[in-house]
Amino acid sequence: MTSRPRPDAAAAGSGPVVISVDAMGGDRGPAAVIAGIANSAQKNPDIRFILHGDEAELRRLAAKRLYARHLDGRCTFVNATEIVTMEDKPSQVMRRGQGTSMWSALESVRNKEATVAVSCGNTGALMALSMVRLRKLPGVNRPAIAVLWPSRNPQKFNVMLDVGADIRAEAEDLLQYALMGASYARNGLALSRPRVGLLNVGTEEHKGRPELRSAHDLIEAAAGDTFDFVGFVEGGDIPGERCDVIVTDGFTGNVALKTGEGTASLIGDLLKEAFAYTPLSRIASLLALTSMRRLKKRIDPRRVNGGVFLGLNGTVVKSHGSADSTGVSAAVKLAFRLAQSGFSDRIAARVASAAEQTQDAVAAYESAHAAKDGTNP
Amino acid sequence: MTSRPRPDAAAAGSGPVVISVDAMGGDRGPAAVIAGIANSAQKNPDIRFILHGDEAELRRLAAKRLYARHLDGRCTFVNATEIVTMEDKPSQVMRRGQGTSMWSALESVRNKEATVAVSCGNTGALMALSMVRLRKLPGVNRPAIAVLWPSRNPQKFNVMLDVGADIRAEAEDLLQYALMGASYARNGLALSRPRVGLLNVGTEEHKGRPELRSAHDLIEAAAGDTFDFVGFVEGGDIPGERCDVIVTDGFTGNVALKTGEGTASLIGDLLKEAFAYTPLSRIASLLALTSMRRLKKRIDPRRVNGGVFLGLNGTVVKSHGSADSTGVSAAVKLAFRLAQSGFSDRIAARVASAAEQTQDAVAAYESAHAAKDGTNP
Known part of the structure; x- marks a missing residue:
């Protein structure tokens, strides 16, 4: 070379x-x-x-x-x-x-x-x-790909991970994603105390796959000074304001990302059609030009295009x-x-302490469940 | 009573x-x-x-x-x-x-x-x-919930299932969803030969979970007179034009549905903000009123609100x-x-023949793989 x-x-x-x-x-x-x-x-x-x-x-x-x-x-x-x-x-x-x-x-x-x-x-x-x-x-254990997603929050974006580094994720991996995602939100979005949510099909605790229930308890135990845990969130919360970081496995995250992008793209094209439909709406499109450009900039997937490997x-x-x-x-x-x-160095430091936290949290989780007689972990 | x-x-x-x-x-x-x-x-x-x-x-x-x-x-x-x-x-x-x-x-x-x-x-x-x-x-084996989703196709909607009846789905369940979804598309959207796609994280055949690779082969074998199978599709194809019916498990489908709805709702609200931003854009919003109403009707989630239990x-x-x-x-x-x-009767007839098709397809799939020496099924 x-x-x-x-x-x-x-x-x-x-x-x-x-x-x-x-x-x-x-x-x-x-x-x-x-x-x-x-x-x-x-x-x-x-x-x-x-x-x-x-x-x-x-x-x-x-x-x-x-x-x-x-x-x-x-x-x-x-x-x-x-x-x-x-x-x-x-x-x-x-x-x-x-x-x-x-x-x-x-x-x-x-x-x-x-x-x-x-x-x-x-x-x-x-x-x-x-x-x-x-x-x-x-x-x-499993690196993740994190993306920024247009949202209703004041910082205008939420972090979602994993969106496709690995199609599987155990409860411990989801805990690591929570810690890494919170770190990214602190450094990339300047949030001092990001709120983390775990993606599920319902917000009630009894719903969803077993590994999600375990991850719920692990992340809850690990939350503290550096991030809050809001519990289970749903697909609608990805562009929402209930949390800043959405944690999920890479299969689900990838489908959600591409579904959201495809939906935004479809709406954009239909909007163009609507503006071209009548002479009045064509005039309207000229008058609204700068406002529409501002909106487009806000939600254009190309402008939040970078996924980050964490x-x-x-x-x-x-x-x-x-x-x-x-x-x-x-x-x-x-x-x-x-x-x-200096994100690379910061996240290395964060993950080093996160690894300790993970082990502590897993140990705490396991001992808590060992203490219960006959309860399914 | x-x-x-x-x-x-x-x-x-x-x-x-x-x-x-x-x-x-x-x-x-x-x-x-x-x-x-x-x-x-x-x-x-x-x-x-x-x-x-x-x-x-x-x-x-x-x-x-x-x-x-x-x-x-x-x-x-x-x-x-x-x-x-x-x-x-x-x-x-x-x-x-x-x-x-x-x-x-x-x-x-x-x-x-x-x-x-x-x-x-x-x-x-x-x-x-x-x-x-x-x-x-x-x-x-597992009933499914099917929804209509605004899309780029001529019929303006695609069918997606399952969106939450069951968070699990084996390969045989996904085959049944394909058959039931195709039947719904024929009756509900008047498509004589719907194109079915299987949701995955990539369109290459080697990607995704093992049950998806099995389902791919099963659905491919069952396609014929009544529907076409386009293979794996991605999240972006749910509102797209590559297929008319998107088949997935209830966990992924539920997340995709709510992500799409949340994204559409966020864009709608940002659009309102954009129109209210300057005096010119407020005038524009008046001129574009009927066009915007037409667009809203086209993508309003409330108007494609009914999920159907199949x-x-x-x-x-x-x-x-x-x-x-x-x-x-x-x-x-x-x-x-x-x-x-008469959809209830039609789908009963369809599923009765589908059950036979399923058994035939599974049998064909298994015998095909039994014939290969040492290949993973």
């Missing part, structure tokens, strides 16, 4: 922030990625990039007149000619992915050349590679595979904010 | 259609229910009601000047003074629910006085009571607990359409 910068070029938290970018993995190819980072570079003078992919192609795109004035002197290129496709199985990529732009992008975080990596590529492969190359934080040594921001330049730019913005706040 | 009409008063499919209504179980009490059925009665001269609940209260409400002109002579009252609350456990209601308006409403279907029952009450209790009093259709001897329409008069009226409209189309 050529042009890999030296580790000392990017000490976290001091001066410019370096973001490592997998420029090849998205559905729209490197052109959308370069357009997106140029957009970010224009808005933010403190940002630098390490771009991984077909070096000649990336240099050509970055040299375009529209982008060069923002990117000139702020990009390092690492040649990685292979691409992880959306069809590649994670296991294949783990075995034979060394030459890919995705692997290379993670390598820059592993080597401390950058503090955060961004990729639009295959989620399963990215998570599998991240687990192998960055490794799980001590005390974490529970690893280093931060990875996963953007939508279909992300356009706006989506890439949103993911880069999130990566910058997390890198600048 | 008083005033119970004779069974011969409501032969299905001939003349007026009789709907049995649990008037007490919703969050908004009987006033919202009476307002809703009065609305339905006004629009539809062929509809009759059997109203179950506090007879004195129901007679008083129905006699209000606003409602009496639509309801006069079209209601029968059955006194049932007890109410199933949202907090009651299904098991309690099954043992001690004889005096409740919910039990009574189902009894009218069991006795063939009505072909469809409508309730806004506790879903778990309503499903448990329906199972005990109406019994499952021969060949059905797989029982008789049809039960479950309305939202929080349904207002518009919601109750939508549920009654759906109940009327299903009653008039």
